[in-house]
Amino acid sequence: MSGRAPARTPSTLLPHLRRARDHIDRHFAEPLDVDALAAVAGLSPSHFVRRFGEAFGETPIRYLTRRRIERAQDLLRVANLTVTEVCTAVGFASLGSFSSRFSELVGQSPTAYRDHWAARGGPHVPGCYLFMRGVVDLPGTAQPRRSASDHAARTVEP
Template sequence: MTGTLLPHLRAARDHADRHYAEPLDLARLAAVAGMSRHHFVRRFRAAYGETPLRYVSRRRIERAQDLLRAANLTVTEVCMLVGYSSLGSFSARFTELVGESPTAYRERWAAQGGGHIPGCWFFMRGVVAQSGRSAGGGSGRSVGE
């Protein structure tokens, strides 16, 4: 891969990292990289070892793990905060990547005595509003759907 593409791929990856909780689709990420969707997917996979959709999904699950360990939020609240609109899709992907359900994961960490940030703190601090989630989606295939 030529080095001239890496900055464009990094820009799309950074955009995905910053906006993981928003509806993201291939068209938007490819536009950030300045490439066609198909070329973007091929180059992203070559550079990072996974497709852009898998990357965003993995990042969402990593953030969900953080929230389930540290926050006193329901699994549904965590699901929505990290950008999934379907609890079933979230739970299936979480279980696939982590090896246990989100509920089992949270309970295991709680049993170890981990402290929890009250869920109301996230809502008072505007974390939900900052996630940029809107009722509408994007065009094209949505990540995590």
């Protein structure tokens, strides 16, 4: 044991770190790296990673990955999309990386997760509708996103 107390993120940095976290939340499907996120926060990359971890309990890239997987869960529950479509819609470039991260964080494969929710009879919004309405972006496009579950709740009859 070092005998030192854990470092605390100064309150003056929190708005900058929140700005970067909010940027991740809004742009999770886009290619993001530590350098770009550090620039959003106005900090050096190493200082940003250290302070982000202190403030939020995980690295910026782990936070980004978790947000992408959460969004993927949302889409797999309510949308009639293939796993590959979901993978690209949430910002993963590799289906293998997506599947392994999804399985690691959720405890089952994306296909098993989707099939589990489909068996429960939940609403499935057609994928073409989600692409058309901008709920899910086609790769390479930047449109505002809405939550698929919120959208499904407004568009599917009970």
